[in-house]
Amino acid sequence: MEKHIRIKFKSYDFRIIEKLILNLINIIYNTNTKIYGPTPLPTKKERFTILISPHVDKDARDQYEICTYKRIIELIIFDFKTIENLMKIKLIPGISIKINILNKI
16 A cells, blocks of 8 residues: 655755755665655745834844745655654754645545
8 A cells, every 4th residue: 555645844944955855865765665856845035124223214224034945755655664764764953844644546
């Protein structure tokens, strides 16, 4: 019985995502699993403008930007050993992971 698993990665640093995905692919490579991805999703940019003057001087402002990078991988797993290997992956701080198990007929 095959399982479809969709893993979504989110981080402020794209290098962390790439490092974890390479680690994931190296672990899964020797198992009986099909890997689709990593597919980059659109980058979300948040911009903040802050007044740096303590007075009413509206010209003195700084602008900051935070970029959120996202990647998605879809796995088709044919055996339980692959799921055990997925549980052994060491997570890196600064990354958010969401795992969805899809029921496809």
